Structure formats: C-alpha cells, structure tokens
Amino acid sequence: MVVLWTDALVFVLLFGMSVLSVYMLSNPRMRRPLRQIGASKTGMVSLTVLLFFVAVGLLDSIHFHSKDSNEIVSVLDQWLSPIRLQGEKTYSAPFAAHLFGKELMVLEDGSPVWAYPRLQYGGAHLDDPESELFYDVLMKASIGFIKSAIPAAIVLVLLGKKFLHRKNALISQASAKAVAWTVFWIVVLCGTLLELSSYYHVLGTDKVGEDVLYQATKSIRTGLVIGTLTTLIMLPLAIVFGILAGFFRGWVDDTIQYLYTTLNSIPSVLLIAASILVVQIYMAKNEEQFTSLIVRADMRLLFLCMILGVTSWTGLCRMLRAETLKLREMEYVQAASALGVRRRIILFRHILPNVMHIVLISVVLDFSSLVLAEAVLSYINIGVDPTTHSWGNMINGARLEMAREPLVWWSLTASFLFMFTLVLAANLFADSVRDAFDPRRMG
Amino acid sequence: MNRSPVLEVKNLTVKFGVDNPVVDAIGFEVHAGETFAIVGESGSGKSITALSILRLLPVNASVVADEIKLNGVDLLRKAEYELCKIRGRRVALIFQDPMSSLNPVMTVGEQIAEVLKLHFSMTRQVIRQRVIELMKRVEIPEPEKRVGEYPHQLSGGQRQRVMIAIALAGEPDLLIADEPTTALDVTIQAQILALLKAIQQKTGMSLWLISHDLALVSTMADRIAVMQKGKIVETGLSASIFQNPTHPYTRKLLNALPSMESCLGHQRKQKSSLLKIDDFKVYYPIRKGIFKRVVGHVRAVDGVGFEIERGKTLALVGESGCGKTTLGKALLNLIPAYSGQVIMDGMALHKLTGETLRRKRADIQIVFQDPFSSMNPRMLVSEIIDEGIRALYPEVGTVERQARVVELLERVDLPPDSAHRYPHEFSGGQRQRICIARALAVQPKMIVCDEPTSALDVSVQSQIIELLKDLQKEQGVSYLFITHDLGVVAEIADEVAVMYRGKIVEHGTVDQVLHHPKNAYTRDLLAAVPRLQTSVLR
Numbered sequence: 001m002v003v004l005w006t007d008a009l010v011f012v013l014l015f016g017m018s019v020l021s022v023y024m025l026s027n028p029r030m031r032r033p034l035r036q037i038g039a040s041k042t043g044m045v046s047l048t049v050l051l052f053f054v055a056v057g058l059l060d061s062i063h064f065h066s067k068d069s070n071e072i073v074s075v076l077d078q079w080l081s082p083i084r085l086q087g088e089k090t091y092s093a094p095f096a097a098h099l100f101g102k103e104l105m106v107l108e109d110g111s112p113v114w115a116y117p118r119l120q121y122g123g124a125h126l127d128d129p130e131s132e133l134f135y136d137v138l139m140k141a142s143i144g145f146i147k148s149a150i151p152a153a154i155v156l157v158l159l160g161k162k163f164l165h166r167k168n169a170l171i172s173q174a175s176a177k178a179v180a181w182t183v184f185w186i187v188v189l190c191g192t193l194l195e196l197s198s199y200y201h202v203l204g205t206d207k208v209g210e211d212v213l214y215q216a217t218k219s220i221r222t223g224l225v226i227g228t229l230t231t232l233i234m235l236p237l238a239i240v241f242g243i244l245a246g247f248f249r250g251w252v253d254d255t256i257q258y259l260y261t262t263l264n265s266i267p268s269v270l271l272i273a274a275s276i277l278v279v280q281i282y283m284a285k286n287e288e289q290f291t292s293l294i295v296r297a298d299m300r301l302l303f304l305c306m307i308l309g310v311t312s313w314t315g316l317c318r319m320l321r322a323e324t325l326k327l328r329e330m331e332y333v334q335a336a337s338a339l340g341v342r343r344r345i346i347l348f349r350h351i352l353p354n355v356m357h358i359v360l361i362s363v364v365l366d367f368s369s370l371v372l373a374e375a376v377l378s379y380i381n382i383g384v385d386p387t388t389h390s391w392g393n394m395i396n397g398a399r400l401e402m403a404r405e406p407l408v409w410w411s412l413t414a415s416f417l418f419m420f421t422l423v424l425a426a427n428l429f430a431d432s433v434r435d436a437f438d439p440r441r442m443g
Numbered sequence: 444m445n446r447s448p449v450l451e452v453k454n455l456t457v458k459f460g461v462d463n464p465v466v467d468a469i470g471f472e473v474h475a476g477e478t479f480a481i482v483g484e485s486g487s488g489k490s491i492t493a494l495s496i497l498r499l500l501p502v503n504a505s506v507v508a509d510e511i512k513l514n515g516v517d518l519l520r521k522a523e524y525e526l527c528k529i530r531g532r533r534v535a536l537i538f539q540d541p542m543s544s545l546n547p548v549m550t551v552g553e554q555i556a557e558v559l560k561l562h563f564s565m566t567r568q569v570i571r572q573r574v575i576e577l578m579k580r581v582e583i584p585e586p587e588k589r590v591g592e593y594p595h596q597l598s599g600g601q602r603q604r605v606m607i608a609i610a611l612a613g614e615p616d617l618l619i620a621d622e623p624t625t626a627l628d629v630t631i632q633a634q635i636l637a638l639l640k641a642i643q644q645k646t647g648m649s650l651w652l653i654s655h656d657l658a659l660v661s662t663m664a665d666r667i668a669v670m671q672k673g674k675i676v677e678t679g680l681s682a683s684i685f686q687n688p689t690h691p692y693t694r695k696l697l698n699a700l701p702s703m704e705s706c707l708g709h710q711r712k713q714k715s716s717l718l719k720i721d722d723f724k725v726y727y728p729i730r731k732g733i734f735k736r737v738v739g740h741v742r743a744v745d746g747v748g749f750e751i752e753r754g755k756t757l758a759l760v761g762e763s764g765c766g767k768t769t770l771g772k773a774l775l776n777l778i779p780a781y782s783g784q785v786i787m788d789g790m791a792l793h794k795l796t797g798e799t800l801r802r803k804r805a806d807i808q809i810v811f812q813d814p815f816s817s818m819n820p821r822m823l824v825s826e827i828i829d830e831g832i833r834a835l836y837p838e839v840g841t842v843e844r845q846a847r848v849v850e851l852l853e854r855v856d857l858p859p860d861s862a863h864r865y866p867h868e869f870s871g872g873q874r875q876r877i878c879i880a881r882a883l884a885v886q887p888k889m890i891v892c893d894e895p896t897s898a899l900d901v902s903v904q905s906q907i908i909e910l911l912k913d914l915q916k917e918q919g920v921s922y923l924f925i926t927h928d929l930g931v932v933a934e935i936a937d938e939v940a941v942m943y944r945g946k947i948v949e950h951g952t953v954d955q956v957l958h959h960p961k962n963a964y965t966r967d968l969l970a971a972v973p974r975l976q977t978s979v980l981r
Contacts, residue, residue: 331817332827335878338775339831339885340804349830353821438821 002063002072004298006225006305010061013228031170036436038171041178043432046425048182053220053422060221063294072294076221080214083197086121088209091401094410095137095200097123122201140196148191149184156180204410206397216414218389223422226305226374226384227367233309234366238316239359243351245317246324247343256321260314268311273382275307276300297385304377304384308370316362323355357434364430368423391415448472448512449617449649450496450534455508457488457495457673465491467673470509473617473649478640480652480660480681482696483670484900489653492670493619497530498523514616532562535610539622541602545594551578551605552590558612577608582638600631604638611642618643621653628762628927633971636663655900657700658930659973661685669693699905701930717921718751718774718807718889723783725766725773740781743769745945747783751889754919758936758953760926760968766945767925771891774923775807776800788888805835808882812894814874818866824877825862828852831885851880855910872903879910889921896931908934929972933957941965 375392
C-alpha cells in the first residue's frame with residue numbers, strides 16, 4: 001500500500017461524508033427532506049451516476065506497488081491493465097485497425113510502401129479488417145452486452161424482490177425503479193466497453209498511443225479531487241468571512257473586504273503560476289522525498305487544489321456578505337436578539353441555514369468551472385503535472401491536433417462526454433437537494 | 444343615474460390553471476362620470492378583475508366572459524394590437540406602489556411624454572408643453588423644474604401624482620385606480636383623493652376605484668360593489684350599502700372597521716408606572732471620507748419622553764418616517780440609542796450591557812408589522828416559539844418546554860398541532876398570532892407592537908386586536924402600540940402620543956387627543972382620516 005497525500009484527503013472526505021449521511025439517516029427530522037429527494041426520479045438517477053463516478057475515483061485512489069514492475073499503480077489501473085498496457089505507436093481512431101497516419105513500410109519482398117500500418121493490439125485478431133471489422137465490433141458488443149446484462153438483470157430483480165415492497169422506505173418505488181434501470185445501463189455499458197476494449201480502442205488512442213478511454217476514466221479522479229478538495233478549502237473561508245463581514249459590519253467588514261478586494265485584484269493566473277513554481281523548486285530541493293513520478297505529480301495536484309481554493313473564495317464570500325447584510329435586517333433576526341439569543345447562535349440558527357441555498361448552487365457551479373479552470377491552467381503549463389491524467393490535459397493535447405485533416409476528434413469528445421455527464425449529474429442532484437431542504441417549496 | 448355605461452362586464456370568470464376560479468362569474472357596469480368602487484379583502488380578486496379587462500394577466504390565466512364592453516365595443520373581440528390602442532388611451536391604470544411603478548432611470552417628464560408619443564402625433568414642443576400642463580393639473584409645484592427630475596427625487600405623494608399625470612395623458616374615458624393611496628400616509632392620501640375627485644369633476648371621466656378601505660370608499664364612491672372570494676356579493680349606491688347592508692359579509696366588514704368613537708368606554712384607574720423614558724434620542728451618524736468621520740447626525744428620534752403604566756397601552760401615532768419604529772427598536776436595544784434614560788421597574792435599561800442586558804431582554808418583547816418576514820422560514824413553529832425560552836431559561840427541560848409551547852399556542856387560539864408545521868403554512872393573521880406567542884414565551888412585562896395589524900385584512904385585524912386586549916386583561920402586560928391607523932388607536936389604546944419628525948407633539952388620553960386635539964399637526968392628521976359617511980352605523 002502506498003498512500004498519497006490526495007488519497008488520504010479523499011478518504012478523510014469520504015469518512016466525513018459517511019458520518020454526515022449516518023447522522024442524517026438517524027435524525028428523524030431529516031426524514032422528510034430525505035424522502036423528498038428519494039421521491040425525485042431525476043435526483044436519484046443523477047445521484048446514481050454521481051456515485052458511479054465517485055466509485056471509479058475511489059478505486060483510483062487506492063495505490064500500491066505493482067508486483068511485476070516497481071511502479072505505483074491504483075486498483076483501477078490493475079483492473080484495466082489490458083487497456084492500460086496495450087498501447088499503440090501513435091494516433092488511431094476509435095474502433096480502428098490501422099494507425100491514423102500513413103507510414104513508410106517495407107513489404108516482405110523488400111519493396112517500400114507508403115500505407116497505414118496495422119495496429120499492434122486494436123483489431124489485431126482480424127485477418128481482413130476492411131470486410132470483417134463492422135460485424136466483429138457488432139458481435140463483440142453483443143457478447144459484452146449479454147455477458148453483463150444477464151447477471152445484472154438477475155441480481156437487480158432479486159434485490160428488487162427483496163427490497164422494493166418494503167414500506168416506509170426513503171426511496172419511492174418509482175425512483176427505485178429508475179435507479180435500478182440506471183444501474184442496469186451503467187453495468188451493461190461498462191461490460192460492453194470492457195469486452196470491446198480487449199480487442200479495440202473504443203475511443204481511439206492519443207499521440208503516444210495511449211488508450212483514450214483509459215485516459216478519460218483515469219481523469220475522473222483528477223476532476224473529482226480538484227472539484228471537492230478545492231471546494232473544501234474554499235468553503236470555510238467563504239462562509240466564515242462572508243457571514244462575519246455581513247453580520248458584524250464595522251471594522252470586521254472593512255478588514256474582510258480589503259482582504260478579498262486585494263486578493264481579487266491580483267490576476268489569479270499569476271498567483272497560481274508563482275505558487276506552482278515555488279512548489280517545483282521545493283520539490284527540486286528535496287528530491288529524496290519525491291522519489292517517484294506519481295508522488296511528484298500528486299503533490300502538484302494537491303498544491304493546485306490549495307491555490308485554486310485560496311484564490312476562488314472571494315466570489316462566494318461577496319455573495320454571502322450581501323445576503324447576510326439583507327438577512328441581519330430581517331425581522332426574525334431582530335426578534336431573536338430581542339429574545340436574548342446569543343449572537344453566535346443567531347449566526348448558526350438564523351443566518352447560516354438561510355444562505356445555504358446560495359452555497360449549494362455556487363458550489364455546484366464552481367465544481368464545473370474548477371474542472372474547466374484545470375483545463376485552462378494546463379494550457380499554460382501551470383495546471384496539473386503533464387503526467388497526471390486529466391480532462392484538462394486531454395483537451396490541451398487535442399487542441400494541438402484540431403487543425404489536422406481529417407480531424408483528431410476523439411480525445412476532445414471523450415473528455416467532453418465525461419465532464420458533461422459528471423457536471424450535469426452534479427447539477428441535477430444539487431437542484432433536488434436544494435428543493436428538498438427548503439420548507440417553502442414543500443408539497 | 445340614467446347615464447350610459449362606459450364599461451359593461453357580464454359573467455366574467457378568471458382562472459389560473461385548473462384551480463378554482465379567482466374571479467367567479469361577476470358582472471357590473473361603470474357609468475360615465477361616476478365613481479365606482481370595488482371593495483374586498485386581499486385575495487378577493489378585485490385587482491385581477493381590473494387586469495383581466497385590459498388583458499394584462501399572465502399567460503396561464505384564462506379569462507372567460509359573456510361580454511366586456513367599453514363604450515359599446517366588445518373588448519373580447521379585439522386583437523392584441525387593437526387593445527394596445529385602448530390601454531392608456533381609453534382606459535388608464537394607476538397602481539398601488541408609486542415606488543415601483545415608475546422607471547427609476549427615466550425622468551418623470553419622459554415617462555409622461557411616453558404616453559403622448561404613443562397615442563398622439565405631436566411635435567416635441569407640443570409634447571413638452573402638454574407634459575408641463577399635465578403636471579400642473581396634478582398640482583406638482585414648479586413643473587418646469589420637475590420635468591427633468593428622476594423618480595427618487597420626488598416624495599411618495601408626488602410620485603403618485605406623476606402616475607396620475609401619466610394616466611391622464613391619454614385623456615381616458617375610464618381611470619382604474621387600484622389601491623391608489625394604500626402605500627401613502629393619511630395626510631397625503633387625503634390630498635391625492637381630493638385631486639382625483641377634482642380631476643374627475645373637471646374632465647367628466649369615470650373612475651373605477653379598487654380598495655380594501657371601506658371608509659375611504661364611502662367618501663369617494665357613488666356606487667359600490669363588495670367582493671368576497673371572487674364573487675360580487677352586494678352592489679348598490681354608496682349610501683344604501685353603508686346604511687342598510689343586506690349581505691352578511693358586508694355587515695361583517697363594516698362591524699370590523701375600527702372607529703374612533705369606541706374609545707369612550709375606557710376608564711382610568713390608579714397609576715403604576717412600568718416604563719419611563721426621558722429625553723430619549725436616537726441619531727444615525729452621517730459618515731464621510733475614507734476614515735468615515737462623523738460629520739453630522741440624522742435625528743430619527745429627538746428627545747422623546749413618556750411613561751407607560753402597568754397593564755396599559757400607549758399608542759404611538761405618526762406618519763412614515765417620523766421615527767416611531769426607530770423609537771420602538773431602540774427601546775429594545777436593537778438600535779443603539781444616542782442618549783437618554785430608559786427606566787423600567789426602577790432599573791436603568793440604557794446602562795445595561797453584555798450578559799445583564801441579555802437577561803433583561805425578557806422584559807420587553809416586540810411584534811413586527813410584516814408577518815411574512817418575522818419568522819425564520821426554515822424553523823418549525825415550535826422552535827420559533829421556544830427560542831426565547833431556550834436562550835433565556837436554559838434550565839427549562841425539553842418536556843416542560845414542549846408543554847409551554849402548546850399552552851402558548853392555545854392562548855393565541857391556534858391548534859396545538861401547529862407546533863410541527865412551518866410558518867409558510869399559515870395565513871397572515873395566524874402568523875401574527877405565532878409572533879405574539881413567541882413574544883409571550885419569555886413572560887415580558889411589555890410588548891412593543893410595531894404596526895402589528897397594518898398588513899392584515901380588516902376582519903383579521905379586529906381579531907388580532909381582540910386577542911391583544913384579552914392578553915392584556917389576563918396577564919397585565921403593557922403595550923407600546925406603534926401605528927399610523929388612528930381607528931385602531933381608539934380600539935386598543937389608553938393613551939396616545941403623536942409623533943412628528945422625531946418629536947412627540949401631543950400626548951394625552953385617547954379621548955383628549957382624538958376628540959379634542961390641541962396640536963395643529965394632530966388636527967391635520969385627524970382631518971385626513973377617511974371616515975364612514977354615515978355615522979348612524981354604530
């Protein structure tokens with residue numbers, strides 16, 4: 001076992017989330033909002049998709065020294081090793097049997113020819129790709145479908161028999177069915193893709209011949225880490241400063257405003273570039289601590305999260321300050337102070353719950369913009385380490401090939417699809433959470 | 444009344460979606476040159492009726508009617524572009540809130556000129572002349588100067604005058620005034636109503652007044668329709684409705700109306716002072732520059748003194764902006780006072796700070812005006828009510844607290860199961876009851892009631908006042924009752940203090956102040972209050 005810094009933080013976060021869920025499940029007052037989330041089909045389906053992404057990310061966060069090489073790999077890498085290791089020479093299109101570019105080859109009789117060479121792994125089992133490829137793909141896909149669909153269906157039906165007719169369940173019957181269908185389709189999709197992946201590169205290969213599907217899957221962890229850890233660093237700063245500034249006014253407000261105005265006036269790219277350079281120098285000076293590539297890359301990811309967190313709290317902070325300014329003049333806050341309620345209790349009981357909707361919405365929106373920020377920063381080489389798989393790096397790499405004819409579209413498409421699914425699921429889920437916890441929207 | 448009808452409405456029904464109709468098969472006529480009024484409580488559908496006639500409702504509303512005839516032309520058969528020529532030209536509208544019905548980034552002159560440009564072809568000079576003429580007609584002083592000003596530079600009353608000028612610009616046959624004076628002070632209200640009457644006499648247009656205020660309507664209208672839950676329950680000449688109301692709902696409304704005569708029954712017993720304030724001042728500092736130096740003060744409350752007796756009610760009356768709410772909040776230490784003494788039961792409240800102040804807060808509580816913003820929407824009613832007990836009496840156990848909540852709910856006539864519901868599930872009157880229960884929870888000696896009834900309908904208003912009176916009898920709590928409504932004052936108060944620009948200009952028993960006012964301002968205020976024209980009622 002090797003525990004990287006971000007791994008540790010991811011598991012701490014997971015632990016925190018579990019404690020929170022246990023608390024919510026055991027608290028009788030939480031049953032109504034939870035049941036409302038459970039009744040929302042969209043909410044539950046997007047939660048399922050989100051959990052799938054999180055599961056992939058978690059599998060990718062358990063690292064160990066691989067037996068055959070002395071590399072540090074994750075459980076996910078181990079599972080996907082065929083795809084991980086079966087690299088080609090360079091670009092190849094999805095489901096291709098040939099490389100993307102022509103090369104000079106020497107035929108058996110010794111004559112040189114300018115042609116598309118066959119791939120080393122993708123479609124290597126075919127004798128005549130031109131005629132066989134389409135039917136073979138169809139065939140393999142059906143096999144994968146059947147292999148995964150039958151066990152998935154059996155397990156789901158059995159589980160459904162056991163749990164579906166329980167009374168007083170948190171999840172309504174309709175959304176339980178929707179969730180079952182989602183799980184079924186996710187399993188079938190994964191099964192089919194896995195089956196196909198042992199013969200083809202489903203989403204093609206990139207410049208150095210690495211499978212794009214593998215890259216995109218590995219990027220899930222990077223995206224989640226950047227989205228969650230950054231939020232974790234940013235949220236306390238934004239909430240504490242925003243609410244304190246709005247509630248106490250006076251010098252507290254002035255100080256906090258000066259702080260975030262100053263921070264906002266420094267171009268964040270500059271700040272990030274400077275910090276990344278500092279980290280690099282630190283790593284260069286203490287080489288003995290960073291023995292392997294993956295440890296270095298991980299350190300850089302962690303620092304990126306911190307820097308992004310420290311520079312991105314100002315927007316939310318400003319919004320929370322404004323909202324608190326409005327709330328503190330609300331009559332229920334005044335009534336509470338007239339009732340002799342202590343100020344910190346007013347903050348927790350009256351102000352904080354009434355700004356939570358803003359926090360929730362902006363966290364989800366920020367989540368997507370953080371994933372995008374990572375892509376932009378990778379573009380100028382101050383993002384995550386170039387060896388780290390990330391959607392940003394994929395987009396950055398694909399950018400260089402956009403002018404090529406015919407177009408190398410698969411890296412861009414793959415990262416777009418993955419990002420889109422994750423961000424959409426997060427948005428929809430956040431919507432139903434917000435609705436469920438607002439008593440005014442009840443019923 | 445043999446004049447021809449300007450507007451004829453037959454069998455009008457308005458629905459939103461598949462819900463029950465908001466306006467249910469009503470019919471009425473507005474005659475030329477008359478003032479017709481629709482009276483009803485909030486939610487009775489009176490504004491919706493007006494909007495539906497000009498087809499100004501949102502798209503999800505369905506309007507069905509046998510006919511809506513304006514000067515004999517059926518509006519239902521008109522296309523949207525034809526209606527545009529009628530709105531503002533043949534029929535004009537004035538809304539309730541002069542703050543939000545004017546565009547803040549256009550000068551008032553431009554806004555009046557807009558109507559002229561739309562409906563008449565005039566040259567620029569003629570338009571300008573006409574705008575000034577209109578502003579003169581609505582009696583705005585110095586119209587030449589005011590033309591170029593923005594809405595925020597005008598007072599509330601002047602803004603409503605501008606709204607009237609805009610409405611008059613199209614020379615309409617029918618002017619619909621939807622609660623035109625509800626947002627204004629009584630004295631301003633009287634001026635605006637007089638203006639509307641004068642204009643109507645001069646131009647001979649019809650006025651359709653929509654209001655919840657029976658007294659106001661009785662002074663203005665020729666004919667009245669009483670609306671309840673989307674139906675017109677009674678129509679008739681103004682005088683006949685007020686003298687012989689036939690429908691029980693009309694009678695109920697009339698009886699709920701607070702009247703100034705009711706104070707005569709109050710008696711005075713021996714004095715026992717509870718709260719005494721002296722030379723009380725609340726100043727808001729005006730700060731300028733980077734270092735926020737204090738360069739002056741806004742004197743919101745400027746040297747006020749009075750005494751409140753145990754178990755009695757002092758009404759604090761005044762127009763908006765006179766400092767009465769500030770005074771109430773400063774008494775509770777919600778706003779810092781500038782100077783002055785507050786002595787309650789022999790203890791100087793103004794000297795308290797920190798923990799002692801917090802402990803002492805139980806003595807004075809407050810009930811606010813707006814029953815919708817005075818409770819945290821995310822807390823259950825039980826939590827709202829026991830908040831004070833938890834803060835001030837932490838030694839009280841959970842079971843006892845729950846029992847106390849139920850007891851308080853019963854005392855304010857709410858069912859005990861209200862405890863486990865959220866505030867938004869209650870109506871305005873019920874919410875105000877919850878607020879009263881919250882204030883009572885800590886057993887205060889005095890409650891500051893800051894316009895507790897002005898956001899409520901008349902019938903609910905009288906219930907709340909009854910509740911407050913009963914509680915006073917039971918518990919001997921004193922009230923500082925802040926209001927602008929002199930009718931309510933007579934119902935509840937023992938003494939009245941009239942406040943004007945931060946100072947108390949007159950103070951005395953209700954009878955003295957309401958019936959034998961000494962101060963000129965008090966007299967103005969009383970004269971401006973609309974009264975039922977027929978005094979035989981009670």
